Amino acid sequence: MGTVEPLYAEPNVDSLWREILHEVREEYLSESQHYPWIVGFSGGKDSTLVAHAVFEALLSIPPSARTRPVHIVSNDTQVESPFVVAHLNEVTEQIRRAAENLDLPIDVARTQPDLDKTFWTLLIGKGYPSPNSNMRWCTDRLKIAPTSSYIRKYVSECGAAIVVLGVRSAESNKRQQTIQRYQNLRNSRLNEHNDLSGALVYRPIVHLTTDDVWELLGSMDAPWGGTHGALFKLYRDAEGGECPVVLSKEEAPGCGTANSRFGCWTCTVVEKDRSLQGYIDAGNHQYRPLVDFRDWLKSIRNDPMRRQAMRRNGRLTFDATGRHIPGPFTIQARREILDRLLATQAEFDSPLISQAELDLIHEIWAKELQQDTGVGDGN
Numbered sequence: 507m508g509t510v511e512p513l514y515a516e517p518n519v520d521s522l523w524r525e526i527l528h529e530v531r532e533e534y535l536s537e538s539q540h541y542p543w544i545v546g547f548s549g550g551k552d553s554t555l556v557a558h559a560v561f562e563a564l565l566s567i568p569p570s571a572r573t574r575p576v577h578i579v580s581n582d583t584q585v586e587s588p589f590v591v592a593h594l595n596e597v598t599e600q601i602r603r604a605a606e607n608l609d610l611p612i613d614v615a616r617t618q619p620d621l622d623k624t625f626w627t628l629l630i631g632k633g634y635p636s637p638n639s640n641m642r643w644c645t646d647r648l649k650i651a652p653t654s655s656y657i658r659k660y661v662s663e664c665g666a667a668i669v670v671l672g673v674r675s676a677e678s679n680k681r682q683q684t685i686q687r688y689q690n691l692r693n694s695r696l697n698e699h700n701d702l703s704g705a706l707v708y709r710p711i712v713h714l715t716t717d718d719v720w721e722l723l724g725s726m727d728a729p730w731g732g733t734h735g736a737l738f739k740l741y742r743d744a745e746g747g748e749c750p751v752v753l754s755k756e757e758a759p760g761c762g763t764a765n766s767r768f769g770c771w772t773c774t775v776v777e778k779d780r781s782l783q784g785y786i787d788a789g790n791h792q793y794r795p796l797v798d799f800r801d802w803l804k805s806i807r808n809d810p811m812r813r814q815a816m817r818r819n820g821r822l823t824f825d826a827t828g829r830h831i832p833g834p835f836t837i838q839a840r841r842e843i844l845d846r847l848l849a850t851q852a853e854f855d856s857p858l859i860s861q862a863e864l865d866l867i868h869e870i871w872a873k874e875l876q877q878d879t880g881v882g883d884g885n
Contacts, residue, residue, distance in 0.1 A: 519721050522714075530563040530710050533695055538668065539574045541706070542660050545670040546653070547580045549594040550768060551719050552672030554737055555711055557601065560670065561729045564610050575611050579656060582618045583648035585625045585770040588793070588856065589785055593740050597730075604730035617652035621866055624648070625772060626859050630844050631867040632818070633834025636774040636807045644770070654702055661704035668696065673709045676716060743788040744768065744781040771796045774804040792854065799850040803843065808832075812839035837871060 534543070545560055547553045557578055564572060578601055580594055598614050605612035621627060625648060628634040637644045660667040699705040711719070723734045768781050771793075782797050806812055813832035817823050823831040835843070844867065851858040 519718075519725050522718065523722055523726070526559050526710060527563050527566070529695070530559045531566055533708060533710070534560075534563060534567065534574055535571060538666075538696070538706075541664055541666045541668050542575045542577060543668050543670050543708075544577045544579055544657055544660065546672070547578045547594075547598070548672075548768075549580065549590060549597055549737075550672075551723060551737060551741065552674060552711065554597070554672075554734065555714075555719055555723055556670060556672040558723075558726070558729060558734075559710055561601070561605075561610070561612070564612070565608065565729060569609065572611050575613065577613050577615055577656075577660070579615045579617060579653065581649055581653050582616050583625065583644075583770050584618055584860075585648070585772045585858075587744075587768060587771045587781060587785075588796075589740065589744065589790070590768050593736060596736070600728070600730045600732065615656065617656050619648050619652050621862055623651065624863055625770070626847070626863045627866055627870070629835075630840050630847070631863075631870040633814070633836070633840055635813065635832075635835065636772075636803050638807065639775055642775055644773075644775075648770070657702055657705050661702070666704045666706060668706045668708050669699065669702075670708045670710065672711055674714055674716075674719075675712055676714070743790070744784045772800055772803065774800065774807065795850045795853040799846060802846065806839070809839075812836055812842075837874065840867075840871070 543560070545553075545557055547557055560576060560578075564576070578598065580598060582591065582594075586594075598616070601612065602614040604610075605614070619625075625644060628643070628647065629636060634643060635641065657667055657669060695710075696706040696708055699707050714722075723737065727733050771779070771782060773779060779797060779800055782793050782800075786793050786797065810832060812835055814834055814836050815822065815832065817831075817833040823833075825831055847859060
């Protein structure tokens with residue numbers, strides 16, 4: 507008696523990858539090819555798989571047809587976990603060198619916040635209280651604004667830009683609802699971005715599961731050279747997932763949650779930094795000072811002795827129940843934070859704050875003290 511073939515079989519990893527490559531290649535060569543692609547690259551598993559697919563698809567296209575420029579864009583909040591930055595630097599440099607050697611139309615770029623909007627300038631300079639789930643000021647200033655500015659530049663120059671993201675429905679119910687809301691508005695693979703006028707979003711791995719992603723990455727060498735082994739080790743040591751590329755406030759809840767453990771080492775939104783702790787538990791004890799600083803920063807946030815009574819606009823503020831909402835950290839508290847940060851930097855033996863930030867912080871303090879004492883205001 508012969509073997510009965512199943513009516514339906516899950517696609518194997520090879521056929522799944524062929525389908526993804528076919529779609530990416532087809533989309534690259536589509537009628538919108540005069541619009542640049544901006545690939546959001548966090549260095550995590552999903553964005554790595556998307557970058558891999560784009561790179562490999564370009565290799566399969568004749569040089570004369572590679573007319574669409576591709577930008578592989580990472581965001582550096584300047585307080586990223588050092589081990590994530592090291593991995594990101596290594597991979598993006600490999601991509602840059604390989605693209606140059608292979609004559610691919612790929613530009614590798616890194617965005618970062620303006621000097622007056624960095625984490626340390628706002629927290630230590632202006633006294634912003636460390637972020638929490640109700641006041642997550644960091645996401646907009648450190649992540650959304652820099653990358654959105656980069657995208658708008660190319661929208662302005664080219665009329666539109668296509669943002670290629672490693673977003674997947676299986677990541678969370680919130681992400682799935684967002685994807686469903688904006689999917690196929692134009693009866694194509696592209697969706698209009700909700701907050702960035704002129705930006706279209708393309709999600710080539712939207713239907714993959716987490717297991718699909720890992721299986722694909724584990725079955726292939728990186729097209730820019732080497733393997734994805736370092737990425738596997740990064741996740742294994744740090745127990746986790748990455749903070750995704752964030753381009754709107756609607757997507758911001760994905761930043762600083764239990765589901766996004768790679769991110770800023772200063773993140774006080776999460777209760778515990780599991781990625782850094784996982785790295786320490788894996789034997790990387792040099793990161794202990796960062797965890798200690800972050801935990802201390804979180805612990806002092808609501809200390810009334812370290813907060814001003816009035817907000818920066820000079821007003822006393824109360825919530826609906828009549829509870830007083832304190833203002834920024836006092837100058838004394840900011841000095842305390844800076845002293846502790848510099849001590850942590852010396853112990854960690856690697857830069858955690860730039861000289862430009864230090865100079866601006868002292869400038870902000872001097873102006874505040876002048877205002878408080880009436881010096882230079884004509885009184």
